[in-house]
Amino acid sequence: MSRAVGDAVPDTRRRRSRDRRGRVWTLLGCCLLAALPAALLVVRLTGLDRGTPLAVPMVLFPWSAVLGVVVLGVVAAVPALRSRRVLAAVAVVVVAQVALLVPRFVPERQYVPTGAAELRVVTLNTDAGAVDARAVVDLVRAERIDVLAVEQTPAEGLRALDRAGLAALMPHREAHPEDDSSIYSRLPLSHGATTRGDTAWPQTTAHVEVGGRQVQLVAVHTFYPLGDPERWTRDMTALAAVARRSGPDTVFLGDFNASLDHSPMRELLAAGLTDTHAELGRGWARTWPVGHALVPPLVQLDHVLHGSGLAGVSVGERTVPGTDHRAVVAVLAVLPVREK
Template sequence: MTGTVTGAPRAADRRRTGSRRGRRWGLLGCGLALAASAALLLVRLTGLDSGTPLAVPMVLFPFPYSAVLSVLVLGVVVAVPGLRSRWTVAVVATLVVVQVGALVPRFVPAGRHVPSGSAELRVATLNTDVGGADPRAVVELVRTERIDVLALEQLPAAGVAALDKAGLGALMPYQELHPEFDSSIYSRRPLSHGGTTDTDTAWPQTTAEISVGGRTVKLVAVHTYYPLGDAGRWTRDMTALAALARRSGSDAVFLGDFNATLDHTPMRRLLAAGLTDAHAELGRGWARTWPVGLPLLPPMVQLDHVLHGSGLAAVSVGERTLPGTDHRAVVAVLALLPA
């Protein structure tokens, strides 16, 4: 009887000790998750990623994921009595509200009115991964999606030859090819004023103009440097593109691999220069185009974009997976709005 009586308090003590230890570990886990999420929010709100290595975690762990993490932590804090307190719930809830508030605009369609019969331009962009994209798949994409303009990044001379052999030239006979730099533009319709930019970017960007509905649309095939390699160089690329956007007028399309998400400060500055992201415009603010082809890992972030000036509106946008490259293609239909 004596052993039974003394054993019960010891068992109760062990349970209390285990409960306290579990609460400490729970608080630590939630605290670390919230610290990471709050740090990313701080970077986004203050623009600290511009020109600094902080641009890299904004790619590897983008803002929508950190918002989801905060929502999960809020659920845990509310559901677990040992973690729940007015202070912790208030802090986590405030973080969630700020994050959701920053994200909501890209998930709400702009609802711009496109008059019936408006002239349309069907565009696509693809980073070919140094020509690794299957040329037959590229040709099939152009054929099935009835693409008018195709921007290809990281396309070397051998890639140009492979695409021509696969039949791309027959579908898109008008071309502004610059494999010596990086990007090229293919078109079903005649191009004019083709060339490359003379701006402060790591390499020249390929440009051309196309007539749509009696108006001239400026095209820029974009591929910037990448933040992991040199965040300062990447920021200067984006700044140069913003200056080019301000000079390009309302009938402009910038499409390609920007190596940036909508959460990056330089990307938001580019959009503020007069461009609209087709995905966000249509309420598809969590599209994912990279990386493709990794075992057990789906595409996580959107680095590839179709941006357009105020003279156009996005009618549709989507992603397509092609073999041989680590990026998904982006396909968009743009309509010209009345002048």
């Protein structure tokens, strides 16, 4: 009888030792999972993504915040994992991330007078013209679009759009397939040109009259960080220079290959532009990638930005067959000129 009791003691000790090792390894795993949100938070706060490969994972910042919340919940809910130091560290990271993300989910209270003139725009990266041209025309017709900006669209892609009926809906255009982006319009265009800044390829520009005002349009397609983060950063910096030279009646729309968490994008917005999604409290839209059965849209690379002379009325994303980007459809109101 005494030997049975004696045998049980080592078994209990071994079980407790295994439990302690399991707790340590599980807690270590939680710490490693929390390291990603912490690292991206540091990059977000310091701007280390500017011109560096860190720009690539930075696009996942909102997802890392979700991961941080999950880790925090697990550490707090499981008594065996509870550690004050780990809990406090993860909580600090999560609170900081939430503080950075919350503003884009809070709509701005912008007064738009009744009857204000509106501009309905859409931007779409056509994936080298692979998009279903007829679906694009159907989108333009259904949404009563005034201005369409297409990116990564070669000459054959433009001809496909015309064959599908776009020319009849939008007879005015500033087409530059050799420079990657083009602008179509139901309304007359003027001042058609391309930018001459330090971008990988020129950006197409034009003016359209809305409510008696000339609104400048810039169809944007930047280089991509995965290919060359320095080139992408120079593109964004050049766009910021264009924005500073532009007046309040300006719309930048296209594929920026950037999210709201990238420091070059924040610098572009600081040059006098507003992201329509964030303005309307929809700051975590996802426009890329699409068309993959196992991978849903994860990040927002496509945006409609506007100057202070306009305000967002609505914004949304539309899936168009044939391309890996979702279209962004926005309605912008022209605000009255403020007297000085």
